[in-house]
Amino acid sequence: MAGVIIDGKKVASQVRARVAEQVRELVALGVTPGLAVVLVGDDPASQSYVNMKERDCREVGIRSFDTRLTARTSQSELEEVIDRFNADPDVHGILLQLPLPAGLDAESAIARISADKDVDGFHPMSIGRLVRGLPAPHACTPEGVMELLRAYDIDPAGKRAVVVGRSVLVGKPMALLLIEANATVTVCHSRTRDLTAVCREADILVAAIGRPEMIDERYVKPGAVVIDVGINRVERGMVGDVAFDRVAPIASAITPVPGGVGPMTRAILMVNTVDAAQAAARR
Ligand code: GUN
Secondary structure, three states: OOOOOHHHHHHHHHHHHHHHHHHHHHHHOOOOOOEEEEEOOOOOOHHHHHHHHHHHHHHHOOOEEEEEEOOOOOHHHHHHHHHHHHHHHOOOOOEOOOOOOOOHHHHHHHHOOOOHHEOOOHHHHHHHHHOOOOOOOOOHHHHHHHHHHHHHOOOOOOEEEEEOOOOOOOOEEEEEEHHHHOOEEEEEOOOOOOOOHHHHHOOOOEEOOOOOOEOHHOOOOOEEEEOOOOOOOEEOOOOOOHHHHHHHOOOEEEEOOOOOOHHHHHHHHHHHHHHHHHHHHHH
């Protein structure tokens, strides 16, 4: 049984084309969507993410307002920058690139962002609304996974979904989105007993652990859909949390790394920014 290899690059480019069309409509109404990206410090991975986000903005017609601050920036200086973007009517979304350098309090900086301008879905208001089943911006990576499932007509309703990982960036919001899509959801983590057996019950298995190629064929029920959120740099390059070559032959569909979930995260950031601009235009 050869499974489908889910093409995240293709779906992400379709999503960006849809966003570009919505941007054109907003511009015709006199509103150019704007995204402020705030990067603190000089973490090379964060710098490269931020550069790619700027490129995406240019492609879809979103104006980007970027601020780069040194690692010695104080909490109050960071919050002043956030306040300035909160007050700027040309800025519809604010993204604070994480992680922040040591000494800065990410929780209070995230809470400082106006909930209307949260495009990461990390604001306490957004998470609270998601828990309550109300409309809210969704965290980009888990929403990217949901978009991939929709693009491949994989309906989670009634299925057993297992999420491995309970991070606030991915695992927890992923579980909530799968519940909203009517899956029966189990969340596993480092203290889960008999992880292999729990994973083998999954019709949809989402790996978001951060351990290179940990999920092999023993964890996967034949015919399952396997979504790999992992990005791990190892000697021979970038690998996911799933041992792709061992799992692909038994999965009905699987995301590769790279080219699976990764491109979707950035595409959803563009979606969330345009959604925020549309909401602002209606106010
Ligand atoms: N760092 C790693 N992933 C993310 C993300 O989705 N958003 C932000 N703001 N920072 C990140």
